[in-house]
Amino acid sequence: MSKLKLIRKRISSVKNTAKITKAMKMVAAARLRKAQAAIETLRPYAFRTRDIIAQLAARADFTDHPLLEQRTPKKVELLILTSDRGLCGAFNSNINRSAERYIRLNAQGHETIELDIVGRKGVEYFKRRDVSVNTVFKDILVDPNQEKASEIAEHAIRRFTEEGLDALYVVYNEFKSAMTQKVVVEQILPVVPAPLDEGTYLPEFIYEPGKREILDAVIPGHVTVQILRMLLESVASEMGARMSAMDSATKNAGELISKLTLQYNRARQASITRELIEIISGMEAL
Secondary structure, rough: OHHHHHHHHHHHHHHHHHHHHHHHHHHHHHHHHHHHHHHHHHHHHHHHHHHHHHHHHHHHHOOOOHOOOOOOOOOEEEEEEEOOOOOOOOOOHHHHHHHHHHHOOOOOOOOOOEEEEOOOHHHHHOOOOOOOOEEEOOOOOOOHHHHHHHHHHHHHHHHHHHHOOEEEEEEEEOOOOOEEEEEEEEEEEEEOOOOOOOOOOOOOOOOOOOHHHHHHHHHHHHHHHHHHHHHHHHHHHHHHHHHHHHHHHHHHHHHHHHHHHHHHHHHHHHHHHHHHHHHHHHHHHO
């Protein structure tokens, strides 16, 4: 009898868990639709801006703007975009391992590699490892917007122009679909010029009111837009990963309930059979 009670208790526990995972899947699906709409709206503008700035960088040099200066990457910073919460499959582990792999593979090429981290899961992972964490950005993922992206961009630009930073790379999940996310390591600073074939002619731009004034206006804005795009990519990827993980958890809970129900019925049948045998044996003894 005690075995039947244990099985009933476990079935009830798994059913409650399935209710939670199903609810979390529905919440993630709703947030995914919103995040997907935001990133699909921003992407065309961000990509076109990136192409234009890359063409500007190909026509200019660091004397025109400090953010165009291409240096030997000795002092490097990684901006790692993770999530504040778990239960989203391999979303955070893929990001953290990719960042750790980059550090390991480039330890000889860079003199120092420091980390800027967005998301508690990245902080929890790297605080137990021998790495240098420079800045932790908090309360970014609740509502990623241009103001928060500008805060990160201003920090990166100040580090690059005033504190001797040679390059900034962002490690994030690029959203492909609800089932697919791709880990990307993308350089933000210095601005990467457009690749040019040998002998390519570059027509000159006319800058009004002046080249430096234009570059001062558009390049920091470009950095902000790209960081905002990456934040939105990360949020959409997180929601997609969580929806998929909760869907799998709900299906696994259903399969486990079926197995436990079968086990319960067999144990109950065995208990009834044993009781009948005891009754029949007692009657025969009388």
